[in-house]
Amino acid sequence: xxxxxxxxxxxxxxxxxxxxxxxxxxxxxxxxxxxxxxxxxxxxxxxxxxxxxxxxxxxxxxxxxxxxxxxxxxxxxxxxxxxxxxxxxxxxxxxxxxxxxxxxxxxxxxxxxxxxxxxxxxxxxxxxxxxxxxxxxxxxxxxxxxxxxxxxxxxxxxxxxxxxxxxxxxxxxxxxxxxxxxxxxxxxxxxxxxxxxxxxxxxxxxxxxxxxxxxxxxxxxxxxxxxxxxxxxxxxxxxxxxxxxxxxxxxxxxxxxxxxxxxxxxxxxxxxxxxxxxxxxxxxxxxxxxxxxxxxxxxxxxxxxxxxxxxxxxxxxxxxxxxxxxxxxxxxxxxxxxxxxxxxxxxxxxxxxxx
Amino acid sequence: xxxxxxxxxxxxxxxxxxxxxxxxxxxxxxxxxxxxxxxxxxxxxxxxxxxxxxxxxxxxxxxxxxxxxxxxxxxxxxxxxxxxxxxxxxxxxxxxxxxxxxxxxxxxxxxxxxxxxxxxxxxxxxxxxxxxxxxxxxxxxxxxxxxxxxxxxxxxxxxxxxxxxxxxxxxxxxxxxxxxxxxxxxxxxxxxxxxxxxxxxxxxxxxxxxxxxxxxxxxxxxxxxxxxxxxxxxxxxxxxxxxxxxxxxxxxxxxxxxxxxxxxxxxxxxxxxxxxxxxxxxxxxxxxxxxxxxxxxxxxxxxxxxxxxxxxxxxxxxxxxxxxxxxxxxxxxxxxxxxxxxxxxxxxxxxxxxx
Numbered sequence: 001x002x003x004x005x006x007x008x009x010x011x012x013x014x015x016x017x018x019x020x021x022x023x024x025x026x027x028x029x030x031x032x033x034x035x036x037x038x039x040x041x042x043x044x045x046x047x048x049x050x051x052x053x054x055x056x057x058x059x060x061x062x063x064x065x066x067x068x069x070x071x072x073x074x075x076x077x078x079x080x081x082x083x084x085x086x087x088x089x090x091x092x093x094x095x096x097x098x099x100x101x102x103x104x105x106x107x108x109x110x111x112x113x114x115x116x117x118x119x120x121x122x123x124x125x126x127x128x129x130x131x132x133x134x135x136x137x138x139x140x141x142x143x144x145x146x147x148x149x150x151x152x153x154x155x156x157x158x159x160x161x162x163x164x165x166x167x168x169x170x171x172x173x174x175x176x177x178x179x180x181x182x183x184x185x186x187x188x189x190x191x192x193x194x195x196x197x198x199x200x201x202x203x204x205x206x207x208x209x210x211x212x213x214x215x216x217x218x219x220x221x222x223x224x225x226x227x228x229x230x231x232x233x234x235x236x237x238x239x240x241x242x243x244x245x246x247x248x249x250x251x252x253x254x255x256x257x258x259x260x261x262x263x264x265x266x267x268x269x270x271x272x273x274x275x276x277x278x279x280x281x282x283x284x285x286x287x288x289x290x291x292x293x294x295x296x297x298x299x300x301x302x303x304x305x306x307x308x309x310x311x312x313x314x315x316x317x318x319x320x321x322x323x324x325x326x327x328x329x330x331x332x333x334x335x336x337x338x339x340x341x342x343x344x345x346x347x348x349x350x351x352x353x354x355x
Numbered sequence: 356x357x358x359x360x361x362x363x364x365x366x367x368x369x370x371x372x373x374x375x376x377x378x379x380x381x382x383x384x385x386x387x388x389x390x391x392x393x394x395x396x397x398x399x400x401x402x403x404x405x406x407x408x409x410x411x412x413x414x415x416x417x418x419x420x421x422x423x424x425x426x427x428x429x430x431x432x433x434x435x436x437x438x439x440x441x442x443x444x445x446x447x448x449x450x451x452x453x454x455x456x457x458x459x460x461x462x463x464x465x466x467x468x469x470x471x472x473x474x475x476x477x478x479x480x481x482x483x484x485x486x487x488x489x490x491x492x493x494x495x496x497x498x499x500x501x502x503x504x505x506x507x508x509x510x511x512x513x514x515x516x517x518x519x520x521x522x523x524x525x526x527x528x529x530x531x532x533x534x535x536x537x538x539x540x541x542x543x544x545x546x547x548x549x550x551x552x553x554x555x556x557x558x559x560x561x562x563x564x565x566x567x568x569x570x571x572x573x574x575x576x577x578x579x580x581x582x583x584x585x586x587x588x589x590x591x592x593x594x595x596x597x598x599x600x601x602x603x604x605x606x607x608x609x610x611x612x613x614x615x616x617x618x619x620x621x622x623x624x625x626x627x628x629x630x631x632x633x634x635x636x637x638x639x640x641x642x643x644x645x646x647x648x649x650x651x652x653x654x655x656x657x658x659x660x661x662x663x664x665x666x667x668x669x670x671x672x673x674x675x676x677x678x679x680x681x682x683x684x685x686x687x688x689x690x691x692x693x694x695x696x697x698x699x700x701x702x703x704x705x706x707x708x709x710x
Contacts, residue, residue: 076636076638080435080465080636109435109464152668154663154667155657155663155666159654167594169597177597181590228588229584238532238669242524246647247634247643253650253653254653277436278436281435282431282470282602283431288602291601292597295597295601295607299515302507302609303566305509305510311510314589
């Protein structure tokens with residue numbers, strides 16, 4: 001199923017998405033944060049968290065699950081910590097506030113963690129971890145359940161989610177090293193794509209809702225995702241969820257988890273944890289960056305397996321996509337482009353025309 | 356290959372191991388730290404990091420790779436951070452110092468990270484993360500390469516290691532949640548066991564030294580371990596290694612990595628990062644613990660797959676092993692027991708007799 005791609009200039013897409021979220025009731029300064037988060041994901045080639053989410057986010061705003069205006073509140077804080085209640089605002093807006101707070105505290109105190117509750121789906125995790133990079137800090141993010149996708153190892157109740165987490169570490173001449181991973185083997189979106197194409201899927205992607213092995217994308221889509229690396233991925237998802245939800249008292253138990261796509265009229269009460277470590281508390285920043293560069297070059301220069309063109313590091317592909325797409329335009333599937341336009345039109349906006 | 360087990364009372368084993376490390380030149384207060392770390396691993400059922408390591412650790416002390424007396428130095432510090440140089444002392448002694456420092460700083464400042472260099476193999480990672488628990492803190496640990504075991508995804512040079520990391524999070528009535536994982540599918544020890552038994556191994560455990568797939572334990576043992584979950588495990592090992600080695604400037608490049616077992620006359624210059632988060636900066640500790648208990652019970656009470664007796668959480672098995680083995684004696688393979696005794700005898704000690 002070859003999907004037609006359309007290319008939209010980065011600034012045009014950012015401006016248009018911002019206007020959509022304004023039309024959905026957000027203040028311009030908040031709308032641009034959400035738009036920037038989505039466009040950034042598309043620029044990095046992570047389409048699953050790009051503007052294809054515009055319909056879902058605006059549906060949540062329409063249905064009252066997420067509030068367009070949030071009254072972000074710092075509930076408790078110290079020089080190195082804070083708990084923030086997003087009061088059901090958009091996840092991106094709450095999260096940007098929190099990461100800025102973490103960076104500000106780390107700048108003064110060396111390290112800081114900010115825990116959020118009352119938030120919502122925040123888009124691509126590494127959008128926030130990477131905010132630390134220009135401050136010569138290491139950024140860390142994890143997030144709590146937004147759906148019932150995973151079961152504990154040995155179990156068949158999807159009481160867990162694949163709680164993504166991210167680390168961003170600056171380098172010098174080289175690109176920063178950025179890990180952004182969920183704890184399932186694949187996202188549910190990958191199974192949806194296989195379903196659309198009518199392809200069988202690998203047996204390690206998912207099980208049926210009754211806990212049986214399957215390579216059928218229909219059964220898998222309605223079933224339970226499998227954790228990456230079996231019990232290790234299960235362990236990672238427990239830790240990521242606890243770190244994101246327990247310190248802030250966000251939703252973590254199955255009964256409190258609210259599905260991003262289906263429970264569009266209910267607050268998600270998602271939790272996140274944002275961390276920042278100031279490198280020059282430990283060593284001189286130029287030395288750190290030079291060592292990072294050396295490591296990157298060693299890994300990239302190591303012997304390749306047959307048929308492999310290039311060894312890449314975590315975050316390298318996204319970095320290169322970002323540079324290319326910033327220059328050449330953001331590639332969007334035509335259906336994604338059309339769906340975004342349909343949302344805009346529903347708010348009385350003119351559809352975006354391709355140049 | 357059924358191995359005969361012998362059972363040694365916890366205190367007897369701790370005392371005997373302490374005496375061995377004293378005989379190897381360590382001060383009693385340092386020797387007991389190493390012994391406690393090894394016995395704790397055996398108590399939790401993690402034999403691979405238990406007293407079976409006595410021959411290897413004492414060989415390193417004999418061959419001069421690790422110094423029995425280390426002059427631990429705080430090189431740089433702030434209220435929330437420190438860099439510690441272990442000056443080639445035993446990893447356990449350096450690490451306990453660092454984790455205590457992190458806890459002490461977190462107690463005053465809320466959160467803290469202590470980075471170590473000039474350290475050596477530190478045994479079981481979760482020994483240190485769990486030190487945070489009794490202070491009502493979350494403990495975090497990661498460690499840098501101690502061998503050439505993994506290749507980057509797409510590569511066939513074993514320039515990386517499976518850099519273990521650990522998180523320990525306290526609960527209330529329930530056991531603490533403790534993740535302690537390496538980033539390979541299995542440890543090299545598991546391949547060694549299969550080799551001994553003459554069993555084939557699963558294809559996803561390792562590749563040959565030329566990067567070819569294999570189910571042959573001999574080729575795998577001399578080959579390259581595969582990362583858990585493919586590129587996700589590769590990503591995790593890069594992050595864990597960078598966090599452990601870059602802030603402190605420990606060995607991370609392939610040429611600087613020194614093998615624990617074979618390069619016994621060379622300092623390892625291992626790095627670790629120890630983190631502590633004080634829970635009551637974020638929320639009331641009893642509330643946190645009650646929520647942890649609720650989560651543990653929900654996961655344990657969820658529906659089980661066919662044939663599964665019990666769903667367990669990260670760290671639960673180790674916790675239960677610890678309690679049982681503390682009461683009933685530490686189970687050791689007879690060969691491990693004999694090897695430990697042989698080391699003791701080589702220092703002129705009486706062999707340990709079974710009661």
